[in-house]
Amino acid sequence: KRLKGKGVWRYKDFIPGNYKKIVSLNEGNTPLIKSRKFENLYFKFEGLNPTGSFKDRGMTIAISSAATLGYKIVVAASTGNTAASASAYSARAGLKTILFLPKGKVAKGKLFQSILHGAHIVEINGNFDEALDKVKKLFNKNKDVYPVNSFNPWRLEGQKTIAFEIFEEIGNPDFVIVPTGNAGNIYAIWKGFKELEKSGLIEKIPKMIAVQSSGSSPIADYIIGKKKKIEFVENPETIATAIRIGKPVNYMKAIKAIEDSNGYAIKVDDKEIIEGQKELAREEGIGVEPASASTIAAYHKLLNNGYLNKYDKGVLILTGHALKDPNILFEEDSYSISSNDIEVFINKLKI
Ligand code: F0G
Numbered sequence: 088k089r090l091k092g093k094g095v096w097r098y099k100d101f102i103p104g105n106y107k108k109i110v111s112l113n114e115g116n117t118p119l120i121k122s123r124k125f126e127n128l129y130f131k132f133e134g135l136n137p138t139g140s141f142k143d144r145g146m147t148i149a150i151s152s153a154a155t156l157g158y159k160i161v162v163a164a165s166t167g168n169t170a171a172s173a174s175a176y177s178a179r180a181g182l183k184t185i186l187f188l189p190k191g192k193v194a195k196g197k198l199f200q201s202i203l204h205g206a207h208i209v210e211i212n213g214n215f216d217e218a219l220d221k222v223k224k225l226f227n228k229n230k231d232v233y234p235v236n237s238f239n240p241w242r243l244e245g246q247k248t249i250a251f252e253i254f255e256e257i258g259n260p261d262f263v264i265v266p267t268g269n270a271g272n273i274y275a276i277w278k279g280f281k282e283l284e285k286s287g288l289i290e291k292i293p294k295m296i297a298v299q300s301s302g303s304s305p306i307a308d309y310i311i312g313k314k315k316k317i318e319f320v321e322n323p324e325t326i327a328t329a330i331r332i333g334k335p336v337n338y339m340k341a342i343k344a345i346e347d348s349n350g351y352a353i354k355v356d357d358k359e360i361i362e363g364q365k366e367l368a369r370e371e372g373i374g375v376e377p378a379s380a381s382t383i384a385a386y387h388k389l390l391n392n393g394y395l396n397k398y399d400k401g402v403l404i405l406t407g408h409a410l411k412d413p414n415i416l417f418e419e420d421s422y423s424i425s426s427n428d429i430e431v432f433i434n435k436l437k438i
Contacts (some may be wrong), residue, residue: 089319093115094111094113094114094115094116094246095111095115095144095147095148095247096109096115096147097116097243097248098248098251098271100165100429101251101282102148102244102245103244104148104152104241104244104410105155105278106148106151106152106155106276107159108151108154108155109151109202110150110151110176110179110318111147111179112138112143112150112175112176112179112386113268114137114143114144114146114147114237114245115143115248115252115263116131116133117134117135117136117143117252118131118132118135118209119131119132119252119253119256119257119359119402120160120268120371120373120412121331122131122145122371123370123371123372124326124370124371125386126143126397126398127397127398127399127400127401127403127429128219128386128401128402128403129253129260129400129403130373130402130403130405130410131223131249131252131253131400131402131403131404131405132366132368132373132375132404132405133249133374133379133404133407134376134379134405134407134408134409134411135408136174137198137297137408137412138168138171138172138175139168139171139196139411140168140171140172140406140407140411141168141246141249141306141404141406141407142168142169142171142172142173142274142406143172143175143176144168144246144248144249145237145239145242145243145244145246145271145275146176146235146242146245146246147245147246148177148241148242148244148245149233149235149239149241149242149245149257150173150176150180150182151180151241152241153182153233153243153339154180154193154229155163155193156233158182158230158231158232158233159182159183159231159234159297159343160182160184160185160187160233161173161177161182161183161185161233161234161405162184162185162187162222162225162226162232162233162234162235163184163185163186163187163222163233163234163235163236164186164187164188164218164219164221164236164307164311165187165193165197165215165236166189166192166215166328166329166330166331166332167185167188167193167194167197167198167328167329167335167411168245168329168340168406168407168411169202169235169236169237170186170188170193170197170198170200170201170206171196171197171200171204171411172291172429173186173206173235173431174186174203174204174205174206174278175200175204177204177206178204178205184201184204184205184206184207184210184338184363185206185207185209185232186201186207186209186219186220187209187211187219187221187261188201188208188209188210188211188218189210189211189213189214189217189218189326189419190199190210190211190212190213190216190329192214192215192328192331193260193413194328194329194409194411194413195412195414196408196410196412196413197395197411197412199226207237207426208286209221212332214322214323214332214333214336215269215305215331215332216332216333217237217325218438219269219333219336219394222234222236223363225317229253229380230272235436236273236336237269237270237336237337237369238268238271238336238337238392239271242254242271242275242389243274243275243278243296244275244296245269245275246271246272246275247275247276247278247279249272249276249279249280249404250277250278250280250282250283250357251279251281251354252274252400252438253326254279254280254283254288254289255307255345258289258398259280259283259289259290259291259292259293260293260400260401260402261274261294261399261400261401262293262294262295262296262297262350262395262401263293263294263398263401263402263404264298264385264386264389264402264403264404265283265296265297265298265382265404265406266298266299266327266329266330266378266381266382266404266406267297267298267299267306267307267330267335267341267352267377267380267405268299268303268329268331268332268335269332269335269336269337269339270297270306270335270336270340270341271336271337271341271342272404273295273297273344273345274337274341274343274344274408274416275345276295276341276404277292277343277344277348278317278344279346280292280293280345280348286394288320292347292350293348294348294350294351294388295344295345295350296345296349296351296352296353296381296385297310297341297345297350297351297353298352298355298381298382298384298385298406299316299352299353299354299355299381300325300326300327300331300354300355300356300357300360300378300381300424301325301326301328301354301355301356301357302320302323302325302331302356302357303320303323303324303330303331303333304320304323305317305318305320305333305334305338305404306335306338306341306342306345306352307352307353308354309338309352310342310351310352310353311352311353317338317342318344319333319334319335320334320399321333325357325360326357326361326377327357327360327376327377327378327380327381328377328412329376329378329407329411329412330381330399331345331380339388339394348364349425351394353385353388354386355385356379357382359381359384359387359388360378360381360384361377361380361384361415362384363380363381363382363384363387364369364376364377364409364415365381366380366384367405372431374408374409374410375405375407375408375409376406376408376409376411377404377406377412377415378406378430379404379405379407380406381382381404382403382405383403385400387412401410413423
């Protein structure tokens, strides 16, 4: 059957709900870029969505639902990208946005976007998990606010279109690696593949592989340690602030996605994330934020430990754009060369 429309809304027949108002910025339809270095690896560059992250796919559905239902105020807790996306889509719909953000832990680009789009920002002296508690409490008390965190099922319905787009371009991959924080996206992508399987379009769904930062890895610890019960992380820490989350709301859904797909989980540390970010930027030409770079670090580890081999066809979900988080390399690299030595320098580059 031929699909009509653009991006996420191209798949509206597969998204539940009746939307009288559609709030869209032409999200989705992101490029699937073949790796230059690795034979069978592809990058799904979600950084090219309207606000620079995959969150826009879910936000278009969530805000359309809010607008259809007649809400006036949208509320979210966020490590930054949900905030930026909610602010832009609310603005587009003429709604107001209230954000709960962990003070000092939101990357500059994301905070800038939220301010620019006119959101009302409450800074929390605490981490994302505490910010999310505030949203839940507020929502329980006040039914005038519409929450757009990933416990909102419409968000995940939009995000599952990542699977549909991958399928339309390269068929069925063997594995998909997803940076995992609050754990909605890995479930959403799994759900997309599951629906393709149910409709007979694919025979076996790809292994869903969660990557977490070693300072905030409750799901990876659960899977790797074959634990009976998940242990939340009280004080999550990582340079990848997008996934600095100790108590993922969707952890049960993520574990289901991993187990059902015969997938896996893996941890990478901050150093490996930064190396991965530079590798993608300098050897593939793709600039991503640290959370997204965790996927290439994970791919290396999984090749080295034999879980994957280079013939396996796979996709790394590059969830956010490099410009989201412009602080890191300024501190780490000395990037300026002296203009006096430029001729010498060029000669060296030729070798
Ligand atoms: N990558 C990026 C760039 C993110 O911003 C997030 C989540 C994830 C990966 C993880 O996705 O939560 O579905 O497992 N960011 C949220 C936010 C928490 O508030 O922007 P997840």
